[in-house]
Amino acid sequence: MYWNKSYECMPRENLQELQLERLKRMVNRIYHDVPFYRNKFQEIGLMPEDVKSLDDLKKLPFTTKVDLRDNYPYGLFTVPMEQIVRIHASSGTTGKPTVVGYTRNDISMWSELMARSLVAAGAGPHSVIQNAYGYGLFTGGLGVHYGAERLGASIIPISGGNTAKQIMIMQDFGSTILTCTPSYAIYLAEVLAESGIDPASLKIRAGIFGAEPWSENIRKEIEKKLKIKAFDIYGLSEIMGPGVAIECEAQDGLHVWEDHFIPEIIDPVTLEVLPYGEQGELVITTITKEGIPILRYRTRDITTIKPEPCACGRTHLRISRLQGRSDDMLIIRGVNVFPTQIESVLLEIGEVEPHYQLVVRRDGSLDTLEIKVELSEALFSDRISNLENLEKRIRDRIQSIIGVSAKVSLVEPKSLPRSEGKSQRVVDLRKI
Amino acid sequence: MIRQVSIFIENQEGRLNNVLKILAENKINIRSLNIADATDFGIVRLILQETEKGIEVLKKNDIITTVTPVLAAEVADDPGGLSRLVDALTQAKINIIYAYSFLPKKTDNAIIIIRVEDEVQQKAIETLEKVAQINLLDRETLLLK
Ligand SMILES: [Zn+2]
Numbered sequence: 001m002y003w004n005k006s007y008e009c010m011p012r013e014n015l016q017e018l019q020l021e022r023l024k025r026m027v028n029r030i031y032h033d034v035p036f037y038r039n040k041f042q043e044i045g046l047m048p049e050d051v052k053s054l055d056d057l058k059k060l061p062f063t064t065k066v067d068l069r070d071n072y073p074y075g076l077f078t079v080p081m082e083q084i085v086r087i088h089a090s091s092g093t094t095g096k097p098t099v100v101g102y103t104r105n106d107i108s109m110w111s112e113l114m115a116r117s118l119v120a121a122g123a124g125p126h127s128v129i130q131n132a133y134g135y136g137l138f139t140g141g142l143g144v145h146y147g148a149e150r151l152g153a154s155i156i157p158i159s160g161g162n163t164a165k166q167i168m169i170m171q172d173f174g175s176t177i178l179t180c181t182p183s184y185a186i187y188l189a190e191v192l193a194e195s196g197i198d199p200a201s202l203k204i205r206a207g208i209f210g211a212e213p214w215s216e217n218i219r220k221e222i223e224k225k226l227k228i229k230a231f232d233i234y235g236l237s238e239i240m241g242p243g244v245a246i247e248c249e250a251q252d253g254l255h256v257w258e259d260h261f262i263p264e265i266i267d268p269v270t271l272e273v274l275p276y277g278e279q280g281e282l283v284i285t286t287i288t289k290e291g292i293p294i295l296r297y298r299t300r301d302i303t304t305i306k307p308e309p310c311a312c313g314r315t316h317l318r319i320s321r322l323q324g325r326s327d328d329m330l331i332i333r334g335v336n337v338f339p340t341q342i343e344s345v346l347l348e349i350g351e352v353e354p355h356y357q358l359v360v361r362r363d364g365s366l367d368t369l370e371i372k373v374e375l376s377e378a379l380f381s382d383r384i385s386n387l388e389n390l391e392k393r394i395r396d397r398i399q400s401i402i403g404v405s406a407k408v409s410l411v412e413p414k415s416l417p418r419s420e421g422k423s424q425r426v427v428d429l430r431k432i
Numbered sequence: 433m434i435r436q437v438s439i440f441i442e443n444q445e446g447r448l449n450n451v452l453k454i455l456a457e458n459k460i461n462i463r464s465l466n467i468a469d470a471t472d473f474g475i476v477r478l479i480l481q482e483t484e485k486g487i488e489v490l491k492k493n494d495i496i497t498t499v500t501p502v503l504a505a506e507v508a509d510d511p512g513g514l515s516r517l518v519d520a521l522t523q524a525k526i527n528i529i530y531a532y533s534f535l536p537k538k539t540d541n542a543i544i545i546i547r548v549e550d551e552v553q554q555k556a557i558e559t560l561e562k563v564a565q566i567n568l569l570d571r572e573t574l575l576l577k
Contacts (some may be wrong), residue, residue: 123455375496376575381498382498411442412441412442412447413494413495
């Protein structure tokens with residue numbers, strides 16, 4: 001099923017023609033309307049007319065979160081405020097948030113792409129969507145909301161948190177689709193199990209999860225525990241919000257809506273564009289946005305572009321599920337470590353519940369990594385040697401896959417901090 | 433055969449006490465307690481007066497438990513008592529994984545709790561039954577001691 005077949009399945013040649021035309025228009029606008037971009041173009045001696053092919057994109061300057069912050073709040077907007085109908089912001093870990101503004105057309109485009117995304121994940125007008133993404137400055141809640149309304153599904157704007165109420169609504173309102181973060185989905189599954197509610201007794205059939213990186217194993221766990229199909233959705237407020245990319249029924253990578261965004265993969269250190277198939281940092285250019293068009297935004301998300309045609313018939317490029325964030329990337333004794341890699345190892349080892357925490361310390365001049373893993377009943381043995389072997393197996397696997405030696409500590413169930421939103425997976429105690 | 437309750441705890445202040453408190457609050461008598469220690473975790477092994485109820489309240493408190501079958505042997509409280517038991521098992525090529533003593537209230541004899549591999553448990557029972565001055569106890573008898 002498609003929402004907009006002529007665009008979603010457009011032959012690549014036509015799609016690229018459309019992209020080039022839109023990119024040229026976009027570059028022209030930002031050059032003339034945004035001093036920040038004009039300065040950047042002038043610094044490298046480029047004019048908008050120099051963009052003659054899609055390949056020329058790689059000559060253009062990047063935009064980073066810092067640029068957005070430096071131009072706080074409205075410095076990168078290209079239209080006067082009377083044309084802005086909505087403002088969102090994403091909280092940074094330090095200082096001011098980054099602010100984005102949407103024109104009426106932007107909201108309409110976002111709703112369209114979100115409707116496409118919902119349909120790709122199996123939603124339709126009959127769906128009852130329980131939207132447990134937060135409503136507010138965060139784009140998750142309203143993004144899904146507008147897409148669901150555009151699609152004509154029934155949206156329940158419950159927002160995040162209040163798990164008891166979520167469960168009551170799920171039971172009484174007959175929700176068929178759940179939208180939230182993957183860690184909240186796991187939390188919800190645990191609470192359901194504790195309350196003795198069999199997910200099979202609920203109408204819920206699919207979940208659309210995003211806003212944080214999650215692994216294939218987490219997907220399997222969510223699918224098993226909630227008895228649903230779990231789809232990965234990608235988006236970020238700087239680009240638009242949720243719905244920049246979505247998994248289709250093939251569940252093998254997320255289609256980036258290329259008639260509105262151009263994705264690239266770069267090496268985060270050299271900033272060189274990498275060929276399709278190589279892992280690196282995702283860079284996105286918005287080619288239709290009016291309020292705040294963004295040129296080559298460095299997302300900090302690590303992924304690869306999969307150029308192979310997809311079984312679903314959509315022609316838009318896919319990105320693989322996120323491998324982590326270049327910000328979250330821990331550099332331990334010179335080795336790049338992503339929490340998601342550790343998670344995959346843990347799940348591969350056995351039925352260890354995927355509750356873990358990475359603690360990084362500096363011992364003299366040496367970084368040490370401790371991995372605290374909550375022990376599950378299935379792996380418990382009353383013999384010390386068996387448990388010590390389990391620790392060793394995890395340690396050896398991490399050493400061989402990631403190339404970092406770590407101390408593994410088994411801890412009691414539910415002893416690691418849980419949050420209802422994003423999980424607290426990394427504690428970096430290094431003082432640099 | 434005796435059902436021993438094995439519990440996983442972190443080696444941190446208060447963790448053992450937490451387990452003991454849960455059992456005490458639920459009025460579950462601990463007849464024997466043994467702790468095995470690794471660097472950062474430990475295994476607490478308990479013989480409880482009410483095994484099932486004990487497991488239930490522990491699980492309710494998110495404590496990892498498992499039931500392990502063990503043997504209980506009453507041996508005369510004399511210098512050779514324990515070595516007769518170990519000798520008999522050694523001669524039968526049965527490896528003792530761990531053993532600890534149970535403190536009886538009503539007899540002067542020593543009672544030893546023994547864990548052997550599950551596969552040789554029956555053989556261990558048969559071996560010890562043949563040894564004079566060793567008395568294998570079933571659950572009811574043990575809890576009366
Ligand atoms: Zn597809």
